Amino acid sequence: MPIIQWQESYATGIQIIDDQHRQLFQTINELFDLIQTDAALPQILGNLDFLLAYAVNHFQTEESFMAESGYPDLSEHHDEHRRLVERIHTIRARFSTPEPPTPLELSRMVSEWTSHHIGEVDMGYASFLKRRGEA
Numbered sequence: 001m002p003i004i005q006w007q008e009s010y011a012t013g014i015q016i017i018d019d020q021h022r023q024l025f026q027t028i029n030e031l032f033d034l035i036q037t038d039a040a041l042p043q044i045l046g047n048l049d050f051l052l053a054y055a056v057n058h059f060q061t062e063e064s065f066m067a068e069s070g071y072p073d074l075s076e077h078h079d080e081h082r083r084l085v086e087r088i089h090t091i092r093a094r095f096s097t098p099e100p101p102t103p104l105e106l107s108r109m110v111s112e113w114t115s116h117h118i119g120e121v122d123m124g125y126a127s128f129l130k131r132r133g134e135a
């Protein structure tokens, strides 16, 4: 059963961003599936490597939209992206230690990313672009 479910309230209305967000949801759900089924470490690390690379590329996509449109909160948004990437790095590193992240820690990271970042912060620039008639 998926840990996070895409919902219409997450839609920014910008096709490429929404497609990338859906892929992120899918990868995170796969990560939880791997953990719940006690998958081997290389599989979990492989998922996290993909998640990291995909997230970095996705954040660049968002930031280039923001830069092109002169979005005033780009710098704060960039800082949140940087913190999210650091958290995924930290989580990935901890899987190779005797104290891997607990499901609760992972759920917290995921919910901060989805409910807070996608559900609230990303909506900020989505409405900005819409107001400017660019989305």
Ligand SMILES: [Fe+2]
Pocket (backbone or CB within 6 Å): 062, 077, 081, 117, 121, 122
């Ligand atoms: Fe974002």
